[in-house]
Structures are given as structure tokens and as C-alpha cells.
Amino acid sequence: MTSTSMTTAAEPDGAPRVASLDILRGIAILGILFMNINAMGGAMESGWEDLWRYGHSRADEVAYFLRMTLADGTARCLLEMLFGAGMVILTDRAAAAAEASGRSGRLWRIGHRLFGPLAVLRAYYWRNFVLFLFGVAHIFILLWAGDILHTYGFAAMIAVLFRKLGPKMLLALGLTMALLQLGGGAYSYVDRTAELQQVAAIEAKQKAGTALTAPERKMLADVKDRKVKRDKREADANARMAKEDVARSAETGTFLSWAGAAWSITGFIQAKGLEILFVWEAAATMLVGAALFRWGVLQGARSSRFYIITLILAYGFGLSTRGIGAVEEIIGHVGPSITWATMEVARLATTLGHVALVHLLLRTVAGTRALKPFEAAGRTALSVYIAQTMVCLWVLYPPFMLGLYGQQGWAAWMLTALAVNAALLWGANVWVRHYSIAPVEWAWRSIVAWRRLPFRRRDVPSVGPAVPAAA
Template identity: 30%
Template sequence: MAKSVAAPTAKRLESLDFIRGCALFGILIMNIVGMGLGPAYDNPTIMGGDKGIDLWTWFVVNVTFEGTQRGLFSILFGAGIILFTSRPDSTDAYFRRNLWLIAFGLFNAWILLWAGDILYYYGLTALFLFAFRNLSGKRLLALGVASFVLGAAWSGLDTSNLLGAHEKAVAAEKVPVAKRTDDQKKAIEDWKEKSKTGPTPAEIEKTKKQIQGNYAGALMARGPHIAEGESWGAYRYFFDVFGMMMIGMGLFRLGIVTLEAKTRTYVAMMVGGYAIGIPLNLYEANWIMSHGFSALAYNQAGITYDAARLAQTTGHLGLLCLFLRSGAFTWLRQSMAAVGRMALTNYLTHSVVALIIFVFLGYWGELQRHQLYYIVFSVWAVQIVISPIWLRHFHFGPVEWLWRYLTYGKAPPFRRETSSGQPELVPAE
């Protein structure tokens, strides 16, 4: 039997909003590389620097954040599903809400030109999760982990096929050229194609000319990637997103993300998650670096990727919950919660900033990897200051207000009558 969901309290909302805000900032750590350096997201040898501080930047970010921030964001989205559907007569609103989220995702991808948009995936996946909303926390958690494992198995199959292609190519290359069969020649050519780790310098220069200072050119350059991501990508990563969201639904039912669990639960999450995730991530990053960022090295390291990501996401979540339970740094907690309450506005703002800097101002492909984080820290500083100030005067962020208006078909109150800044007891949109 499903655990009942009590009316939300300010404390419970702060926990969800705070973790969401942290995940939002973490997502920008990862996204900024794709926004500013495109194909160098994984491979610093392509552009952006692969020595000194740039290499260390790649290493630290990959060991500590890779894959975990979208994991946290997905978990919080799943928790929000339970909170939203606990309202009476929420069915129609739920589907309208997520159909409009799909539309926001399309806008983010095709108008703001962010090929790594997640809103489209979230809105689409949430349509399927509605049917599971009344399950118990343990069942939701079990099904979520099972779905995640299924997605990891798909990745494992892809990795196995690529490693198999390498083995065939190695065996074929041992045969004298004159004696190679057509199948052996094909195996060698097939691996050459699959072993490419990114575009050539000439292709990068062509892309720069398309993107820098040219909105139409940037759309042409990114269009194929956006189209692939919102078609094949939606199938390919469905079980990953679905699983993480369902885990979030289960963690909400079990009272974990709402700070109702015992302290030892969060300690176990943090210690256990980091004990597994950090060593695996260190192994993967060192393996890739020591093997020259080759396609083979990436595929070999990818064998443990999903296990490391799930474990480290669990560790991050435990740490954030322990921080909240401590009651320390009140200003920081409340400010980050405000960032999380305005997550949709702040997330889309990241795309706007990237569009201005990398397309309109022409900085795409021009900054070193570590320099991208000057932009990240600047955006963080602005949003952590502006978000709580905004919410002292308005009930919602501007895009959250629009989303709620579109969901319910009527305009909710926007400006506060007072500037107390007390949190409104409704689920953050």
C-alpha cells in the first residue's frame, strides 16, 4: 500500500528546492563545455586544452560531477511528481503540465539552440510515470533501479559491440595485406570509423565559422544533433531518465528526500556511495588519460560508468541531506532553495547566456576549458543573489508563472502583496 503524502511543509519544500538548486548549478558545470566547446565535451584533446590547468579541470569535473547532476535533477523531478499528483483532481493538470514542458524543451533546443536540453526528455518521460504514482516507496525504488539497470545493460551491449569490433580489427591487421579477406578489410575500416573521437581540425574550423556570430549558421550546425537527440535519443536514454525519476518518486515516498529518514540513512548513502563511486571514477579518468583519450579507452572505461554514476549520485544526495539536517549556513540554504524554486527560469537562463556569449559574441570554440568556469561562477553568483530577491517580491519565477498559467488556463497571482519572502506552500514547478 502506498505511503500517504502529507500536506507539504516549508521544511519539506526547502529540502526539495535546495537539492534541486544544487543540481541545477551542477548541471551547468557539465553543460558549459558542450555549450562553449561542443564536441570537446568528453575529449579535451579536440579543443579547449588538454594540458596543465585545462587537463586538471577535465579530470576534477569528470571524477566529481560527470553524470551525477542530471541524476540528482531527475531524482528531484520524480519527487515532484508525487508531490504534484497528491493534489486532488490533478490528472488533467499533470498531463497539460508535462506537455507544456515538452514545448519548453523544444523552445530551448530549437530557439535557444541548446542541443543538450533535458526538458523535452523530462516532459516526455513524465507522461509514462503517471501510472506508477500510487505505488509504495519500496516498489517505486525497486522498479526505478531495475529500469536504470536496463538502461545500463543497453550501454553495456553497445560497449561490448564496440570492443568486439576492435578485436576483429586487431585480428584482421595481423593478416598480411595481400591475404586479407573482404570481411577482414571491412572489419579494419569499420573500426577506423568507430574509433574516431571527434571531428578533425578542418571540421572544427568549419563549425566555428558556422556558429560564431551567426544565429542561422548555428542553427544549421546544431540542428542535426538536436533532431537526433529528440528522436533516437529519447528512445536510447528513456530507461535512464525513467529509472532515475522513479527512484526519486520512491525516495519521496520513503521520506528520504524530505529529511524524514534517520541520520544514519544519509550517512550510509554518503559513505557507501562515495566508497564505490569515487574509486571507480578515478579509475575511469586515469585509464582514459593514460591511454591518450582513445575511443578504445573510453569504451573500456565505460564498462563501470553507470555503476559509478549511480553510486556517486547517491553519495551526493546523502551529503546534501546531511547538510540540510545540520541547519548550518541558513543564508546559503535559503538562497539555494530559491534557485531551486526558480529552476525552470534559471535553467533556461543558462541557455540564453550561452547563446549570447558563444553565438552572438562569437566565443564558441575560443575559450580554454578552465576559462568556461569563469562564466559558470559568474552565473552562479548572479542567480544565488537574484533568485531570493525575486521571490521576496513575486510568487514565482517568470517562466514558472507562465508554466502554471498554461497548465491551469488561468493567471495565478504573480506579485506578492508583502515582501516577507516566506516560501509558498506549493510544489515548485
């Protein structure tokens, strides 16, 4: 079997590139827009509080079903996995160079034993601190409250502390963190289902005129109290969305009201402590990605049989449970949802299915030809991500430009994302033919390297296969 770990030339700062990883990264970064565009073209909270706020047609239902089943969280998950793979590539490469320094001293030896060469840790922290600052600028200057760069920069600083663990330990730790993140979704599902059955029995008993016990009266009171709180949360969310609609619509919004709404959303996210969950999820998935890279899964170094089995099992579980969850949301299901019990596991499984499918396609001539353009998007991923914000938040939806905020539903959003991504994919391929690095990547890596990196395209010798393919 020929190697599917295709390689490209190194970056201007010497970082090696693996084309199959770039293809996955390109697919992921373009996929992100399908998850973000509804919060750019509508109220941020409408995606989970009021699905049909801006229209409800059969086409919207189909678009929402496909989005939730195939894409929801998987583009983000794939980026997080690839971030873990990049952590391994960069730190292993830097460690090999740092080992030659021959430093000594007790403190250095302790740090080396725990984390590897401390110079590697210091360099990786600096790299991700700069990325964190880019994310902060993305939030407060470009006004995208849903930025992931600052989250990934911070999460990477946590994940790198475990880089010396073996792949089994990395996977175990990552999966444990992923499951703990949701606070026991499966338990919540079972517990809530049992509670509803108990409440129904108590209410039937009450209607029959039978006296209730003290625990039964307390259960009914607790249920009523939670409903009051839930109704208040929904009312507060509706008030925030209505305020955002006024601030961002073409009829009533201005630049200042639009900017104020964006900053207000960021404040709400931080005040609710949601950032902690975002960082936790990202760090957990990075560890999973690091393990998968160590095993050769992400870069296509396993056998076709491995990827076929992975595809069947991962999609069989992930797509089925996510499809059920999407249908429950579309029909307005009230009560325990299958999504509660399976959300994170199904997200990871579906993402792994995507990885398997891509590597199976890369083993065919037609598949390689079809996926090759995404390599350019992967090489320019950071710039593509910022460009998505510029096109949507600064051209399509702000009140001072096209003013399309609130004018589209799910079907129109998905078609708009498809059109924007097609243009950006074309642009990325044109760019890499003329330049050695994308503009935002150039700025980031120049700051990290403390020198101005070459910008225009130049010949760079191939770095060779990163990982040999398994038979």
C-alpha cells in the first residue's frame, strides 16, 4: 500500500506540513461556518432557545436536521483533535532539538522528567499565548463573540502538560474529561425519565383524592419550582434576543449598537462561566487527538480495513443518535432527550467517522482529486476563519452594510455558508500558488518567531513522510 501520509513543503518558519492533516483541517475550518452563521445572521441564543425565530419551513427543518446530524460540534471537534496532533508534532520536533542543549541542575531535571525539555514548554506556551491574544482581538475588535482561538490557545497550555503520556493514557484522560464535562448526561437522562414517571404517578394519585406523603408533596413542589426557574430563564433569554434584534437589525441598529450587542454577548458568556466548559472540552479533545495521532489514525497511517470498521461503528452510533436528537428538537420534544445521554460521545464518534471517510477517499484517485483543494484551506485555516468573520459580520449581516440580519432561516443560512465557503476555498487555492504563508498565519508566526517571516512563495525541500502508512 502506498503512503496516505502525503506531505507538503515546510512553512517559512520550518514547521513541517502533512497534507492529509491539512485536508482534514481545511474541511474542519470550512465546516465551522455552518455552525457559526446562524449566530452571525441571527441572535446568538436563538440556536438553542428559539430555533424557528426567523422562519420555519420544511426546507429549514431539512437544513437543520443535516446540520445537527452531520456537522454540529464535529468541525470544532476535528479542529481540537488536529490541535492535539499539532501539539505532538511541534513539541516532539522542538524536544529533539532541545535535547542537545545538555542543561543540568536539579530543577531542570525534575521539569524534564515531568514535561520534557522546559524550553519546549516555554516555546509552546508563547506560541499559544500569542494565539490567545489573536482570539481576544477577534472578539473585541472584529466583534465575534463565538471566537475559538482564545479558547484553543488557553486549552493547549493545559493539554501540553500531558504530552509525555502514552497514547492509551492520553485517550483515557481525554475521554474521562469529555464525559465529566457534561455532568453525567446519561445519568441526567435516566434520572429525569424516572422523575417524570414518578410525578405522573403522584399526580394521578392526587386526582384520585388519595393523600400524598411528605416526600411526594416535596417532589411536586420541587418540580414546580424548577419550572418557575426554567420559565424565568426562557423569559430572560427572549428579552436578550429581542434586545439583540433591535441592536443588530438594519432598521433599528447602528454600528455602535451592533458593537455593543457583541460585547454584551461576550460578557454574558463569561458571566455564566461558559468559558470554563469551552476550555475543558477543547483540552479533552486535544488529548484524544494527540492519542489518535500517536497511533497514526489522524494522518491516515492505518489500514483500509481499520478505517472501514471505524467508519461503520462510528457512524452507526454517532449518526443514529444525533439524528434522533435532531428530530426531537425539530418536533419540539419536551422532556428527557437522547441528546442529553449521548451528546459528547456521539460528537466524538461522528468526528472519528468523518476522519475514517476522508482517509478512505484519499486511497482512491477520484477521492484524492476531490479532496485535494481542501489542503489549501488547511494551510490557510487561520486566515480563512478570520475571513469568514469579515464576510459575514462585516458585510452580510451588520446594519451598516447589506443588513441581512434576521432575514434568513436555517436553509438560507446553510446555503449562504456554502457560497461563502466556496469562495474562500477558491481564494485559498489561488493564494497558496503565489504565497508561502497566509496573512494571519504570517502575522502570528512572525510574532512567535520574533522575526519577519518570508511571505511570498519560495521553494522549500520536502520534509518527507511524517508517519509511514500501515499495511
